Amino acid sequence: MTRHIYNREEYVRFDSDVGEYRTVTELGRRTAEYWDSQKDLLEQKQAKADTYCRHNYGAVECFTVQRRVAPTVTVYPAKTQPLQHHNLLVCSVNGFYPGHVEVRWFRNGQEEEAGVVSTGLIPNGDWTFQTMVMLETVPQSGEVYTCHVEHPSRTSPVTVEWKHPALQPKGPPPLKNLLSRLLHGLNRSPA
Template identity: 30%
Template structure:
């Protein structure tokens, strides 16, 4: 109500001043810096023709006018006990109380990450191979991705991003391992998060290079062709043998 009252008075003053173009915009904003909402800042801002005329800031606990029209109105509102009490209630109803309820109902729960392990080109590196372990859509923000090579933690040639916000209260993170492949080795990406009872392990299964797949495909095709020719030869031989007439010899 105070924001609307503030707007109405300012609008009348602007109309009386003979301004032709009129565009009034009231913005109610809640700025939150933690999930519990206790440090939330509630703002009521009034714009006229894209110019900020005045605002209420819950941190300051008062209205502030920025033009010759709005300054005396802001001072008048600040001197009203009823209006200031209403603004304090608005701070809790429109901001802190809403954030706390939203946090408890939705964000207070943990969300398990979706993990993807893949190989990418190493690019300019002293190692010929690179693995990327990515975790998507998890909450809360704190998470740990660890590389294990033959059961031992790898600390060198590892780079990781920070937890990146998706914009929907969820996060993602990516960790890269540059390495030189060795026969028979086992590489694991271990993920630790509040949503998991125990760390989850994701084994890297090396994919065969395309050149080897081509050789296997050609070899398989050749083997199948040889089997077809062999079967066809046997059928032909049996038919030819059954068509012969045996002549007795004396």
């Protein structure tokens, strides 16, 4: 397909599926009629489309149309706030391709629709995309927030949970404590 643009508006295009020019706006009507009346021009355009476009499409299709890169999903609060204070939870979805992604917030298994704000799709400049979907909320004791992400690169959704840090166990996990004690014991010099 060849597109012709004037003043940032497409007005006529060559449609290689039918081998003719198609009008996009009224401005392109006379141009399309004129070019469609020139049969050797149409044959040349169709030959170029068959030789170059279809061949090149087949060569790059696996890198573009069929390309899939799974997103990285991170959830964090915009500010560190105590329980029962207004906060903004951020679900950062980054590094995915293609650009279609669905991001939803849940609180205790129920979808949250009010107070949800999105940055929209942002290109990263490396053929991947990112978006941030925020939930305005006042976290309460015992609540679990989940960011639910669906993307064509995955057969199942990515879900990342967030609980207020006041509800998390204090201190490092027991295994980490054990490893720390073992390492300290090994680092002591004999008496």
